[in-house]
Amino acid sequence: MRKEDLNIMASVSLIENLKADLISIIGDLFKLLAKGSNIAQDSILECISGAVIVLYLLANRLGYSPYNVDECVKSKLKDGIMEHDIIEKEGKDLSKLLKHFEEK
Numbered sequence: 749m750r751k752e753d754l755n756i757m758a759s760v761s762l763i764e765n766l767k768a769d770l771i772s773i774i775g776d777l778f779k780l781l782a783k784g785s786n787i788a789q790d791s792i793l794e795c796i797s798g799a800v801i802v803l804y805l806l807a808n809r810l811g812y813s814p815y816n817v818d819e820c821v822k823s824k825l826k827d828g829i830m831e832h833d834i835i836e837k838e839g840k841d842l843s844k845l846l847k848h849f850e851e852k
Contacts, residue, residue: 766806
């Protein structure tokens with residue numbers, strides 16, 4: 749096998765592992781949320797932050813920089829604000845998140 753083939757196979761394997769990790773984290777989050785209000789808040793935060801990290805790593809492996817991801821997120825948030833998304837109407841959550849990204 750050529751060296752290039754091994755690199756491609758390693759990248760594909762890593763991407764598949766990241767996808768599996770993401771599904772596992774989301775499953776864990778859903779299980780925690782299904783337990784109700786007696787769950788440890790730290791566990792929920794661990795799942796959410798873990799999913800964000802895996803998504804950034806997956807984006808990187810697919811050729812997108814964290815900057816690209818952040819810019820796309822900001823664009824989507826602006827679109828949601830302009831379209832008066834229900835989440836924005838209820839508590840200005842999109843505006844708050846956009847402010848967070850713009851302050852980074």
